[in-house]
Amino acid sequence: MIFTLIDIALLTFMGATAFAILRLRSLFAVVMLSGIYSLLAASMFVALDAVDVAFTEAAVGAGISTVLMIAVLALTGEREKTPAHTPLLPLLVVILTGAALVYGTFDMPAFGDANAPVHLHVAPRYLHDSFAEVGLPNVVTSVLASYRGYDTLGEVTVIFTAGVAVMLLLGGRKGDDAGIKQQPVDEDGDDRRADSKDLDGSGGAA
Amino acid sequence: MLQAILDHFNYWIAIFLMMIGFYTVVARGNLVKKLVGLNIFQTSVFLLYISMGKVIGGTAPILDDRFQIYSNPIPHVLILTAIVVGVATTALGLGLIVRIRESYGTIEEDELDLADGET
Amino acid sequence: MRHHRVLRIVSKLLIPFIVLFALYVQFHGDFGPGGGFQAGVIFASAFILYGLIFGLENARKVAPPAVVTRLVAAGVLIFAGTGYAGLFGGGNFLDYGALRADPVAGQHLGIMVIEFGVGTTVAATMITIFFLFAGRER
Numbered sequence: 001m002i003f004t005l006i007d008i009a010l011l012t013f014m015g016a017t018a019f020a021i022l023r024l025r026s027l028f029a030v031v032m033l034s035g036i037y038s039l040l041a042a043s044m045f046v047a048l049d050a051v052d053v054a055f056t057e058a059a060v061g062a063g064i065s066t067v068l069m070i071a072v073l074a075l076t077g078e079r080e081k082t083p084a085h086t087p088l089l090p091l092l093v094v095i096l097t098g099a100a101l102v103y104g105t106f107d108m109p110a111f112g113d114a115n116a117p118v119h120l121h122v123a124p125r126y127l128h129d130s131f132a133e134v135g136l137p138n139v140v141t142s143v144l145a146s147y148r149g150y151d152t153l154g155e156v157t158v159i160f161t162a163g164v165a166v167m168l169l170l171g172g173r174k175g176d177d178a179g180i181k182q183q184p185v186d187e188d189g190d191d192r193r194a195d196s197k198d199l200d201g202s203g204g205a206a
Numbered sequence: 207m208l209q210a211i212l213d214h215f216n217y218w219i220a221i222f223l224m225m226i227g228f229y230t231v232v233a234r235g236n237l238v239k240k241l242v243g244l245n246i247f248q249t250s251v252f253l254l255y256i257s258m259g260k261v262i263g264g265t266a267p268i269l270d271d272r273f274q275i276y277s278n279p280i281p282h283v284l285i286l287t288a289i290v291v292g293v294a295t296t297a298l299g300l301g302l303i304v305r306i307r308e309s310y311g312t313i314e315e316d317e318l319d320l321a322d323g324e325t
Numbered sequence: 326m327r328h329h330r331v332l333r334i335v336s337k338l339l340i341p342f343i344v345l346f347a348l349y350v351q352f353h354g355d356f357g358p359g360g361g362f363q364a365g366v367i368f369a370s371a372f373i374l375y376g377l378i379f380g381l382e383n384a385r386k387v388a389p390p391a392v393v394t395r396l397v398a399a400g401v402l403i404f405a406g407t408g409y410a411g412l413f414g415g416g417n418f419l420d421y422g423a424l425r426a427d428p429v430a431g432q433h434l435g436i437m438v439i440e441f442g443v444g445t446t447v448a449a450t451m452i453t454i455f456f457l458f459a460g461r462e463r
Contacts, residue, residue, distance in 0.1 A: 003262075004212060007215070007216065008215065011215065011216065011219040012219075014219065014223060014253075015219055015222055015223065015226075018222075018223050018226045018227070018246050019226060021226075021230070021242060021243075021246065022226050022229065022230050022234075022243075027236065027238050027239065030238075030239060030242055031238075031242065034242050034245060034246070037246065037249070038249070041249050041252070041253065044253065044256075045252075045256055048256045048257060048259070048260045048277070049259075049260060049261075049264060049265060049266045049267070049276075049277035050256045050259065050266070050277070050281070050282045050285070051266045051268075052282055052286050053252070053256060053282050053285050053286050053289065056286050056289045056290060057249075057252070057289055060289050060290060060292075060293045061245075061249070061289070061293075064293055065245065065293055065296060068293075068296070068297055068300055069238065069241075069242070069300065072238060072300045072303060072304060073238065075304050075307065076238065076303065076304065076307045076313050077313075080234070080235075080236040080238075080239055080314075081235065081236065081314050081316075081317075083233065083234065083235040083314075083315070083316060084235075084316050085316075087229075087233045090229055090232040090233035091229070091233070093232065094225045094228050094229045094232070095225075097225065097228065098221055098222070098224075098225040101221045101224070101225075102218060102221055105214050105217040105218065105221070106214070108214070108217060108258075110213035110214075111212070111213050111214065111215065111216050111217070111257060111260065111262075112260050112261060112262030112263075113213075113261075113262070114261045114262070114263075114264070114275070116258070118258055118259070118278055118280075118281075119261060119278050122280060123278045123279065123280050126279055126280070127267065127269075127276050127279070130269075131269050137268050137269045137270065138267075138268045138269075139267040139268065139269060139276070139279040140267055140268075140279050140282045140283055140286065143279055143280065143283045144283045144286065144287070148283060151287070152287060155287040155290070155291055158291050158294065158295075159290060159291060159294045162291075162294035162295055162297060162298045163294065163297075165298050165301070166297050166298055166301045169298075169301040169302060169304075169305055170301050170304060170305070
């Protein structure tokens with residue numbers, strides 16, 4: 001009973017926050033609300049027994065994402081303009097898609113049902129045998145690092161690739177696009193900029 | 207009736223959040239706002255997965271002699287890595303936005319279309 | 326932020342504990358919630374806090390970009406290298422059981438090493454991305 005109340009309250013808060021994000025035009029407020037939204041999502045994940053996921057969401061969504069977005073707002077400005085075209089067609093598409101998805105949920109097993117198909121296949125084996133095979137009490141770590149280690153290697157490679165891509169996009173000096181030949185070749189790959197500023201200049205954002 | 211609603215409430219909220227994210231991506235012109243919308247969309251998928259992994263009366267999948275019922279650990283593993291990959295790709299998107307702003311002087315979709323039409 | 330005395334002192338007090346917590350999450354992830362992904366992000370957040378409060382210039386001295394950039398690749402190499410170590414030990418790729426005579430001890434060692442690799446890549450990537458965004462001139 002208490003679980004149901006917490007579940008409904010947190011989900012309602014998440015819905016309200018998301019709606020506020022959609023409506024607001026001040027991007028600074030939007031970014032702050034998206035941090036709150038992530039924190040609510042993390043609380044929701046704790047309630048749903050996914051403590052590792054909640055931990056990650058709290059550190060990543062409410063922490064790093066917000067800092068990065070604010071850093072970008074300091075570079076791009078924090079006011080959203082009203083779009084010129086009418087939102088009727090997007091609204092129609094969204095409502096139709098949502099209705100189709102809601103129709104799809106009627107075939108899904110009830111929330112929290114222990115006999116749902118997802119719980120009957122691979123998961124019992126992990127829960128039952130992983131302690132004897134891997135020797136760790138945290139099943140999530142066992143599955144992440146050992147049973148699905150190949151998968152995790154792929155994920156780490158994706159993070160590596162994204163990091164390299166950001167380095168390629170922002171590593172050079174501003175205004176170097178015109179002449180690639182003028183790009184200073186830096187063997188360390190870092191950006192030694194004489195006048196690198198700190199975040200003092202980011203105004204009220206930080 | 208009430209039970210039927212409670213059985214699907216998590217899924218419906220996940221869909222509602224997903225549609226809000228979808229609408230933000232499609233209908234809003236500001237690129238930063240679109241990225242926030244994409245994040246909402248992403249979190250709704252996380253919520254859907256984790257909701258499906260929940261077992262009523264279960265506990266977090268950290269083995270202990272005192273518990274017999276655990277929630278399903280597989281969605282947790284999938285979503286755990288997806289969150290970190292998500293922030294890495296968000297950073298990539300933000301990097302692109304910064305470069306677009308430097309090249310075009312704006313991050314509003316309408317103005318970008320105009321600028322592309324003129325050149 | 327240089328002039329905010331409260332922020333400076335509080336963050337100076339907090340940063341060692343953030344790093345300590347990151348290391349706890351990293352190496353205790355086998356037994357409780359946590360692991361390389363979370364620890365990497367928390368570790369990076371300590372450096373980001375330092376950069377926000379004391380300026381990017383000082384943060385670059387603490388975590389030189391040349392070193393951090395190399396760590397991004399080092400983590401992936403540690404992970405893949407552990408996979409190959411299993412291969413040379415007579416098992417399959419990423420088969421940690423082959424790392425030691427006792428398969429469970431091998432699993433434990435393998436998971437410890439690859440979680441360290443994951444943490445290194447995640448932390449270094451986040452720090453690098455923060456440096457790049459914060460160092461960009463308007």
